[in-house]
Amino acid sequence: MATKPPTPTGLNDWDRITVDTNPGSDFAIIDRVASSAAMAWACNSPNGPLKKPMPLMTAIDGVVHEAILHLLELGLIDIDTERLHGASGWPLHRKR
Known part of the structure; x- marks a missing residue:
């Protein structure tokens, strides 16, 4: 994990941390786990949108x-x- 920049003082002061999103990366694994949990809730839970x-x-x-x-x-x-x-x-949007 990259070192975090200092805590920002305003909405526009947030520096982004570089994240490796390539297949097989730690992010990709966590993304898959989170997506599976979200899909299970959405598709199978009685409180999900499909039910x-x-x-x-x-x-x-x-x-x-x-x-x-x-x-x-x-x-x-x-x-x-x-x-x-x-x-x-x-901030709600990423700097591009």
């Missing part, structure tokens, strides 16, 4: 929630609470 119709935004919120929760429960990711609470806000 209980819902607006697209609710379904997206549900699959993201399930994926992140699954990775946290497995201990594959950690929350950087110092960075989370030390920032004044979080």
Whole structure:
């Protein structure tokens, strides 16, 4: 994992950490685990959108929630609470 830049002071101060997204990378493995958890919720859960119709935004919120929760429960990711609470806000879009 790359060293994190300092906690940003504003919405536009976030420097991105380089992530290897190539097939077989650690990211690719975690992505597959998270996607599997999200798909299981969406397709098989009685609370998922295939069993209980819902607006697209609710379904997206549900699959993201399930994926992140699954990775946290497995201990594959950690929350950087110092960075989370030390920032004044979080940008919603990536710099391209």
